[in-house]
Amino acid sequence: MSENGAVLETVSVTKAFGGLTAVDDVNFEIPERSIVSIIGPNGAGKTTFFNMLTGLYRPTMGRIFFEGRDITYVRPDRILARGMARTFQNIRLFATMSALENVLVGQHARLRAGLFRSILRTPGVHREEREAREKGRELLEYVGLRPDAVDQMSANLSYGDQRRVEIARALASDPNVLLLDEPTAGMNPEESKRLTDFMRKLRDDRGLTILLIEHDMKVVMDVSERITVLDHGEKIAEGPPEEVRKNPQVIEAYLGKQAS
Amino acid sequence: MSLSLFSRHRDLVLALILLGGAAVVPFFFEEGAPFMDDAVTALAYVVMALGLNIVVGFAGLLDLGYVAFFAIGAYTMGWLGSGFADKINDGQGVHIGVSGFLDALPGIHLNFLLIAVAAVITTAIAGALIGLPTLRLRGDYIAIVTLAFGEIIRVFALNGTEIDFFGYTLTNGAQGITPVDKIQLPFTEQFTSLNLRPWFWTALGMVALVLFVNFRLRDSRLGRAWIAVREDEIAAASMGVPLVRTKLLAYATGAAFGGISGAFLGSYLNTVNADQFQFSFSIFVLAMIILGGLGNIWGVVLGAVVLSFANNYLIPDVLNPIPGDIGLDFDLTELSFGIFGFLLVIMMVLRPEGLLPERRRKLEMAGVGAGATAGVGETEIEPDVFETRA
Numbered sequence: 001m002s003e004n005g006a007v008l009e010t011v012s013v014t015k016a017f018g019g020l021t022a023v024d025d026v027n028f029e030i031p032e033r034s035i036v037s038i039i040g041p042n043g044a045g046k047t048t049f050f051n052m053l054t055g056l057y058r059p060t061m062g063r064i065f066f067e068g069r070d071i072t073y074v075r076p077d078r079i080l081a082r083g084m085a086r087t088f089q090n091i092r093l094f095a096t097m098s099a100l101e102n103v104l105v106g107q108h109a110r111l112r113a114g115l116f117r118s119i120l121r122t123p124g125v126h127r128e129e130r131e132a133r134e135k136g137r138e139l140l141e142y143v144g145l146r147p148d149a150v151d152q153m154s155a156n157l158s159y160g161d162q163r164r165v166e167i168a169r170a171l172a173s174d175p176n177v178l179l180l181d182e183p184t185a186g187m188n189p190e191e192s193k194r195l196t197d198f199m200r201k202l203r204d205d206r207g208l209t210i211l212l213i214e215h216d217m218k219v220v221m222d223v224s225e226r227i228t229v230l231d232h233g234e235k236i237a238e239g240p241p242e243e244v245r246k247n248p249q250v251i252e253a254y255l256g257k258q259a260s
Numbered sequence: 261m262s263l264s265l266f267s268r269h270r271d272l273v274l275a276l277i278l279l280g281g282a283a284v285v286p287f288f289f290e291e292g293a294p295f296m297d298d299a300v301t302a303l304a305y306v307v308m309a310l311g312l313n314i315v316v317g318f319a320g321l322l323d324l325g326y327v328a329f330f331a332i333g334a335y336t337m338g339w340l341g342s343g344f345a346d347k348i349n350d351g352q353g354v355h356i357g358v359s360g361f362l363d364a365l366p367g368i369h370l371n372f373l374l375i376a377v378a379a380v381i382t383t384a385i386a387g388a389l390i391g392l393p394t395l396r397l398r399g400d401y402i403a404i405v406t407l408a409f410g411e412i413i414r415v416f417a418l419n420g421t422e423i424d425f426f427g428y429t430l431t432n433g434a435q436g437i438t439p440v441d442k443i444q445l446p447f448t449e450q451f452t453s454l455n456l457r458p459w460f461w462t463a464l465g466m467v468a469l470v471l472f473v474n475f476r477l478r479d480s481r482l483g484r485a486w487i488a489v490r491e492d493e494i495a496a497a498s499m500g501v502p503l504v505r506t507k508l509l510a511y512a513t514g515a516a517f518g519g520i521s522g523a524f525l526g527s528y529l530n531t532v533n534a535d536q537f538q539f540s541f542s543i544f545v546l547a548m549i550i551l552g553g554l555g556n557i558w559g560v561v562l563g564a565v566v567l568s569f570a571n572n573y574l575i576p577d578v579l580n581p582i583p584g585d586i587g588l589d590f591d592l593t594e595l596s597f598g599i600f601g602f603l604l605v606i607m608m609v610l611r612p613e614g615l616l617p618e619r620r621r622k623l624e625m626a627g628v629g630a631g632a633t634a635g636v637g638e639t640e641i642e643p644d645v646f647e648t649r650a
Contacts, residue, residue, distance in 0.1 A: 054498055080500040092495040094488050096620035104481075105488045109500030111481045115509055118480035119473050125480075155623060173500055 006065075007032040007209050008053070008084070008177055013062035015048050015233075022048040024233040025062070030177070030209055030226075035199060037212045037220045040230035041253060046213045047089055049230065050181055053211075054086050055079045067176070081109040085175035087166045089182045089213070095155040099145060099165045102154055103136040106172030139168040143198070159186055163195075171202075177209045178202065184216050192216055196223045221245065229253065271475055274558070279468050286457040295573075296456035300528060302568035303463035304521045309548040309564035310470045310557065311517025316546065317555035317618070318483060319510035320490025321394070322403040325410025326545050328390065329383045329515040331417055331537040333522025336379040338437035338532035343367035345428055358444050372443040372462075372527065379523035380516045387515025388508045395504055398493070410542050417534035436533020443527050459528060466524065467561075470517050474557050477513070486510055487620070540597055544571070547600055551607055553614025555621050562615055570603075571596055 006029035015023040023045040030036045038046050051057040053064060055076035064072045071079055085106075093102050111132060113125040140150050143164040149157055154165055163183060170178060180199075184192040196219055202208045214220045220227060220241070227244040229237040231253040237244050244250055289295050308330065315323045338344060346366040348354055355363050357371025370378075390409045394402045416423075420431025431437070443462060444450040451458045477483045485506045488496040497503050526532045544567065552563020580592040592599075607614070613622050 056494065056498065075502070076497040077500045077502045080498060086498055088495065088498075092492050092498075094491040094495065096491060096623050097484070097487060101484060101487075105484050105496070105501065106499050108481060108485055108488075113481045115477075115482060115513070118482055119476045121476055121480075129480075153620075153623060169499060 005031055007067055008211070009065040010053070011063045011065070013049070013052060013059045013064060015045070015052055015057055016060045021233050023052065023059075023230075026230070026233075026235050028228060028235065028238075030211055032209055033203060033207055034225050035203055035210045035212065035223055036226045036228065037214050037224040038228050038230060039214060039217075039220055043232075044230040045233040046230055047181060048233075050086065050179055050213060053079075053179065054084065077109065080173055080175070083174070083176040084179065085170035085173050085177075086179035087163075087170050087181055087183060089185065091159075091162045091166050093154040093162055093166055093169070096153055098151050099140055099154055099157065099161075099168075100133065100136045100150050102165055102169045103139055103172045104132055106169035107132050107135065109173050136168075136172065139171055140165065143168045143171070160191060163187075171206075175208065177211065179211045181213045182215060183212070184214065184219050189218070192219050195219075199223055271557075275468075275471055275475075279464065279471075282464055283461065286460050291455040291457055292453075293456075294577075296460060298569060298572045300456055300459045300463050301525075301572055302565050303460065303467050304525050304528070305545070305548065305568045306561050306564040307463070307466050307470050307521035307524075308518050308545050309552070309560045310467075310474050311514045311521070312545050313514075313549050313555065313557065313560045314474065314477070314486075314517070315510050315514035317549055317560065318478065318490070319486040319507060321391075321507060321510060322399065323406045323511075323514070324403045324539075324542050324546065325390065325406035325408070325413070326514075326518055327537045327539065327541040328410045328413040329387060329518030330522040330525070330541065331413050332383045332386050332515075333379040333519030333524075334526035334532040334536070335417070335431060335437070336382050336519065337375055337523040337526035338440055340368050340370045340375045340378055341372070341441035341527060342369075342437050342439065344432070344437045345426075347427065357446060358441070358450070360444075360450050362441060362444070362450060369441055372445055372523075375523055376520050379519040383519025383522070384512040384516040386519075387511040387513075390515075391508050391511030395507060407539070407542070410537075410539055414534060414537045414539070417537055420534070431532075431534065434534050436531050436535075438531035438533070440527050440530050440532060442530075443524070453530070463524060466520060470520075471557065471561075473513075473517075478557065482506070482509060543597075544600070547604055550604065551614060553616040553618055553621065555618035556614065556616050559614050559616030559618065566615075567600065570600070575599060 009029040010026055013023060013026045013028070014021065026049065038049065040046055048057065052059050055071070055074055055078070058073055062072070063070055066079070066082060066084055071082065094105060097105070111128055113128055117125050137150060141147070145161055145164050145168070149161055154162060157165065167180070167183070184195055187195065199210055199212070200223065203210060212220075212224070224241055226239065227241055228235060229244060229247070229250050236249045236253060237247045285299065286296060308326070311329070312323065312326050315321050343365055345368050348366070348368060351366045353366040354368045356374060358369045362369045390406065394405045397405060417431045418433055421429045421433035423430040442451045442453070443459070445462065448458065485496065485501045488499065488501055489503060489506055493503060529536070548563040548567045549560045550563070551567060552561065553559025575596050576593050583590055583592055
């Protein structure tokens with residue numbers, strides 16, 4: 001934890017693709033056990049920002065700290081192992097693996113079996129596998145997947161179930177911080193509401209910190225304790241929902257400048 | 261009982277029946293029958309195909325240079341089991357675990373068990389080294405790099421006469437290393453070329469071992485990681501799968517099987533020379549696993565047996581006389597690869613997923629592959645090259 005109690009903190013993070021600055025000098029922090037949203041118009045750099053946090057992109061400048069440690073150039077799999085997991089905007093399940101197998105891959109960093117012990121299937125490996133499967137089933141039940149869908153290939157699952165499996169897969173690594181990239185995309189209002197409740201439950205049950213990219217303003221205003229607004233890669237506003245809602249710069253970014 | 265548990269038992273039962281059935285086959289043939297020769301070769305190819313299946317079928321890394329591991333395994337055999345290093349130990353030779361007339365010959369003569377272990381270690385290391393430069397690449401580009409490596413090894417072997425290696429040439433070039441010791445295992449006499457039964461059972465034992473390893477790995481943490489990497493590298497890395505380690509383990513494991521089979525064939529064929537390690541052999545092994553069903557262990561076994569017998573029996577013994585019978589004068593065996601190519605084209609049209617398709621592959625062929633769960637709207641992530649960071 002850094003001095004100010006932030007579990008995740010970025011300092012002047014910048015990402016340039018050639019001449020285009022996708023994320024520009026963003027300072028940002030999330031307090032522990034909070035739910036924070038990042039919003040902004042299309043192309044504002046939200047997903048790029050996520051990809052830097054999770055190690056897929058290296059920032060051009062700036063540093064990222066997770067639980068007080070610098071993770072700026074750390075590999076994605078190590079970042080996950082340290083306790084930050086994510087979902088993707090377009091669902092990226094392993095399509096030909098079952099729901100359960102997907103969640104087992106999510107546990108990869110928490111399992112120990114190596115090449116030789118797997119070949120010999122030592123009693124330790126045997127137990128580990130059994131426990132991993134048990135945990136996988138529990139997680140899938142926790143996110144609300146029907147029991148008969150557990151062994152189904154994930155490509156055959158409904159869109160909503162795929163979203164559930166992806167969240168279960170991220171939870172499988174026992175993260176402290178969960179990053180959700182547009183989790184309600186393609187959901188109807190009722191499903192969105194259920195997901196919103198679920199996020200609160202995650203925070204309260206498991207002590208998770210949740211960072212969210214979201215377009216659905218109803219969800220954002222409902223669930224977020226704090227909102228950060230990006231526009232053209234820059235942070236233009238930050239604060240509690242009611243404040244951000246009234247911020248003239250935010251209104252301008254979303255609606256365009258009023259002709260005067 | 262879960263489905264996967266059932267399928268594991270089914271595989272075990274099937275393996276016991278098939279291996280047990282195969283074990284009695286030699287009793288129906290004479291010790292030196294031509295069929296036995298074809299069968300021994302087929303079993304050695306099954307081992308190779310199962311090795312390549314780990315790299316291509318499981319991990320999805322299209323390796324076109326698999327012949328390199330045949331070569332390295334065979335040269336390991338040549339070095340550690342022949343009179344090639346004739347000056348060693350003042351011409352007295354080095355002998356470990358061998359008996360009979362081998363014991364008096366100059367050169368290095370080790371028990372095959374030791375040579376097999378050495379071949380596994382050498383090829384596993386070579387596999388990882390050859391894998392290294394491909395780590396940043398995907399798909400077709402991996403194929404090109406591995407293809408080049410396969411060729412490099414062959415040219416290396418061919419020009420090995422120029423390379424000084426402890427006072428000997430590394431490979432003895434096109435002449436190669438010959439004769440090579442016949443296999444001697446612990447508690448057995450040395451094998452002979454007159455009785456092929458011990459060769460058959462040894463090869464069958466290697467198949468059993470490699471099958472066991474394949475099944476165990478497929479249903480393990482590592483096996484799941486391989487499939488995850490094959491389906492979506494970015495998601496796999498984000499879910500905690502270390503890409504470098506996972507891919508290199510696939511290369512090394514697959515190579516090790518090629519190495520053990522290569523050592524066996526080096527001894528069985530009684531020669532190790534550069535001409536054996538043609539690019540076409542890599543394609544031959546790849547054709548086996550594609551024909552059988554990429555990723556499906558039983559399919560791969562079937563594909564290897566079918567193509568091996570087609571190459572060693574069907575084409576030279578059954579089909580080859582036909583052109584002569586109808587008054588044409590050409591050698592059909594020269595067209596072997598044309599025939600295999602034709603077979604593959606037919607397969608791609610009629611049954612692109614292979615004879616015994618893997619259930620996953622079947623879905624991929626139906627257009628479900630990687631990214632099929634994707635929604636719309638997001639541009640594809642082109643990650644910074646995180647793969648090569650230690």
